[in-house]
Amino acid sequence: xxxxxxxxxxxxxxxxxxxxxxxxxxxxxxxxxxxxxxxxxxxxxxxxxxxxxxxxxxxxxxxxxxxxxxxxxxxxxxxxxxxxxxxxxxxxxxxxxxxxxxxxxxxxxxxxxxxxxxxxxxxxxxxxxxxxxxxxxxxxxxxxxxxxxxxxxxxxxxxxxxxxxxxxxxxxxxxxxxxxxxxxxxxxxxxxxxxxxxxxxxxxxxxxxxxxxxxxxxxxxxxxxxxxxxxxxxxxxxxxxxxxxxxx
Amino acid sequence: xxxxxxxxxxxxxxxxxxxxxxxxxxxxxxxxxxxxxxxxxxxxxxxxxxxxxxxxxxxxxxxxxxxxxxxxxxxxxxxxxxxxxxxxxxxxxxxxxxxxxxxxxxxxxxxxxxxxxxxxxxxxxxxxxxxxxxxxxxxxxxxxxxxxxxxxxxxxxxxxxxxxxxxxxxxxxxxxxxxxxxxxxxxxxxxxxxxxxxxxxxxxxxxxxxxxxxxxxxxxxxxxxxxxxxxxxxxxxxxxxxxxxxxxxxxxxxxxxxxxxxxxxxxxxxxxxxxxxxxxxxxxxxxxxxxxxxxxxxxxxxxxxxxxxxxxxxxxxxxxxxxxxxxxxxxxxxxxxxxxxxxxxxxxxxxxxxxxxxxxxxxxxxxxxxxxxxxxxxxxxxxxxxxxxxxxxxxxxxxxxxxxxxxxxxxxxxxxxxxxxxxxxxxxxxxxxxxxxxxxxxxxxxxxx
Numbered sequence: 235x236x237x238x239x240x241x242x243x244x245x246x247x248x249x250x251x252x253x254x255x256x257x258x259x260x261x262x263x264x265x266x267x268x269x270x271x272x273x274x275x276x277x278x279x280x281x282x283x284x285x286x287x288x289x290x291x292x293x294x295x296x297x298x299x300x301x302x303x304x305x306x307x308x309x310x311x312x313x314x315x316x317x318x319x320x321x322x323x324x325x326x327x328x329x330x331x332x333x334x335x336x337x338x339x340x341x342x343x344x345x346x347x348x349x350x351x352x353x354x355x356x357x358x359x360x361x362x363x364x365x366x367x368x369x370x371x372x373x374x375x376x377x378x379x380x381x382x383x384x385x386x387x388x389x390x391x392x393x394x395x396x397x398x399x400x401x402x403x404x405x406x407x408x409x410x411x412x413x414x415x416x417x418x419x420x421x422x423x424x425x426x427x428x429x430x431x432x433x434x435x436x437x438x439x440x441x442x443x444x445x446x447x448x449x450x451x452x453x454x455x456x457x458x459x460x461x462x463x464x465x466x467x468x469x470x471x472x473x474x475x476x477x478x479x480x481x482x
Numbered sequence: 483x484x485x486x487x488x489x490x491x492x493x494x495x496x497x498x499x500x501x502x503x504x505x506x507x508x509x510x511x512x513x514x515x516x517x518x519x520x521x522x523x524x525x526x527x528x529x530x531x532x533x534x535x536x537x538x539x540x541x542x543x544x545x546x547x548x549x550x551x552x553x554x555x556x557x558x559x560x561x562x563x564x565x566x567x568x569x570x571x572x573x574x575x576x577x578x579x580x581x582x583x584x585x586x587x588x589x590x591x592x593x594x595x596x597x598x599x600x601x602x603x604x605x606x607x608x609x610x611x612x613x614x615x616x617x618x619x620x621x622x623x624x625x626x627x628x629x630x631x632x633x634x635x636x637x638x639x640x641x642x643x644x645x646x647x648x649x650x651x652x653x654x655x656x657x658x659x660x661x662x663x664x665x666x667x668x669x670x671x672x673x674x675x676x677x678x679x680x681x682x683x684x685x686x687x688x689x690x691x692x693x694x695x696x697x698x699x700x701x702x703x704x705x706x707x708x709x710x711x712x713x714x715x716x717x718x719x720x721x722x723x724x725x726x727x728x729x730x731x732x733x734x735x736x737x738x739x740x741x742x743x744x745x746x747x748x749x750x751x752x753x754x755x756x757x758x759x760x761x762x763x764x765x766x767x768x769x770x771x772x773x774x775x776x777x778x779x780x781x782x783x784x785x786x787x788x789x790x791x792x793x794x795x796x797x798x799x800x801x802x803x804x805x806x807x808x809x810x811x812x813x814x815x816x817x818x819x820x821x822x823x824x825x826x827x828x829x830x831x832x833x834x835x836x837x838x839x840x841x842x843x844x845x846x847x848x849x850x851x852x853x854x855x856x857x858x859x860x861x862x863x864x865x866x867x868x869x870x871x872x873x874x875x876x877x878x879x880x881x882x883x884x885x886x887x888x889x890x891x892x893x894x895x896x897x898x899x900x901x902x903x904x905x906x907x908x909x910x911x912x913x914x915x916x917x918x919x920x921x922x923x924x925x926x927x928x929x930x931x
Binding site for chain 1 (some may be wrong): 567664675696698699705712718719720721722723743744747760762764768787788789790791805809811824834837850858881924925
């Protein structure tokens with residue numbers, strides 16, 4: 235046992251020595267001093283200017299440039315090869331960055347100009363069907379359901395409220411009343427309190443998802459306005475909820 | 483399971499027996515017991531003679547008087563009323579016609595006899611009524627009353643109630659009867675929950691409010707002139723539960739303070755100057771106290787969770803029983819009226835405990851308790867000894883007890899017939915009587931005298 239581990243240690247040391255020697259061989263020698271260079275050709279220079287950098291869509295803009303020591307100038311996009319000095323008119327549909335590149339024996343140089351194109355005023359919206367906002371509210375604002383005698387948000391409630399919050403954030407003009415409801419099994423008086431807590435929990439959850447607090451009021455209806463009136467768990471579940479009502 | 487139920491039942495009966503024994507022992511004698519169900523005391527045996535019509539046409543009116551008086555005495559809880567079939571054939575109309583021996587002898591074997599006459603001419607009603615001790619032919623009548631008023635059924639009922647209360651008071655050492663009292667309640671009969679009132683025996687049912695929203699939890703002021711209740715009305719642009727007042731004197735709702743959020747379950751202080759109620763105006767539903775004039779709002783409870791259903795000890799005015807879910811399920815707690823010294827009322831089993839209601843003596847507390855896997859049943863706790871007695875069992879949901887001012891009767895709501903209705907019973911759980919039959923009725927509250 236002991237002799238075997240000694241042997242292993244020895245092998246390892248030999249290996250390390252060898253590995254170290256290998257690395258040394260790979261190290262490059264210091265670079266040789268370069269030979270004296272011939273006189274370098276001058277570097278090209280280029281300038282690009284725009285008559286305007288902010289235009290409305292459909293308007294044109296004049297790009298002008300000049301260069302030195304360049305044998306080849308390219309204005310991109312769209313324009314392509316140009317003379318060493320000149321100008322051209324472009325009409326970009328969207329905001330665009332124009333870049334001119336000058337190349338010569340001495341290397342390359344470039345310069346860019348950003349043209350911002352403002353969108354024209356949006357066309358009048360197509361006439362929307364009248365009930366749209368109510369319909370959207372109905373399909374996108376989802377109630378949160380609760381367990382018996384509980385007021386904490388369940389996983390399915392988180393999903394529902396995430397969707398509700400998305401809709402409310404996208405429609406900041408809508409105000410909502412959150413109604414807390416309870417099933418018939420509890421007492422009338424206690425359920426008024428429990429319903430209030432459910433409504434407040436829903437409100438807090440939406441606040442945490444970025445819906446502004448001053449757009450949401452809470453009321454409790456206890457067990458006074460059930461959605462379903464049978465004495466079954468299905469029905470009771472329907473009645474334990476935080477329900478949204480649009481209040482504009 | 484069956485064994486456990488049986489043993490629990492046995493336990494309840496033992497508790498009942500021990501509490502009855504406790505209440506019957508002189509050391510612990512409270513007015514509830516002494517003048518109450520009459521346990522251990524022989525009840526006076528009273529016969530009710532047919533009230534004599536002075537003219538044949540007033541026979542139906544005389545019958546109303548007799549029937550109402552008899553029902554009142556039967557339900558008083560302190561009197562044994564002689565079965566009608568044991569009455570002698572001849573009823574006296576005036577004391578001179580009374581044959582004492584006939585009523586005192588078996589089968590009537592009465593100690594006392596209520597009798598009298600009724601005359602109605604035009605719109606003038608006159609009722610004469612007496613109570614005589616038939617064991618003593620020489621004695622003057624114990625009571626003699628003459629009532630005069632309009633010829634209406636309602637007026638005759640009122641006079642019968644008054645005479646019954648005179649008899650009950652005379653036979654129970656001055657403790658007034660409750661035949662003239664009212665019960666406020668909530669009914670759906672008009673399509674929405676409104677506040678209604680009725681006589682203590684279920685007659686004369688009538689709506690008080692017509693707010694067409696949701697009205698809940700009526701509570702009589704200690705002087706009987708107002709009813710505080712939970713209504714729904716606008717506050718800050720949103721319609722939510724609010725505290726409302728109704729004046730019995732003007733028969734109109736009265737203005738009261740409104741607050742954001744849910745405001746409910748108002749309870750009167752015994753001096754009628756303050757209300758305690760649940761409010762979520764600061765977020766969490768807590769108890770608040772306010773002067774009835776609308777000033778001096780104070781927050782009373784500070785706990786995460788719902789605090790509601792306050793009940794003000796009518797005797798001390800210093801103690802509040804209320805419902806809180808601070809420990810999980812709603813349970814009963816006691817505290818001082820300023821919010822100090824909060825204490826949980828521990829019960830021998832888990833469950834959902836609600837609806838605390840103090841007896842007029844300020845010692846017994848009635849409440850509704852849903853034990854695990856059970857239904858809602860009514861119980862009474864002696865808050866001094868913490869002993870409890872079960873008042874209802876295996877008869878639907880039983881909730882919202884409220885004591886009559888005599889401390890001998892309790893009104894409550896029950897679903898035992900399949901629909902939610904108002905019932906009364908004696909405070910020992912016997913003699914349950916259904917008072918409402920139409921629609922859905924709940925949340926009864928017994929008026930003061």
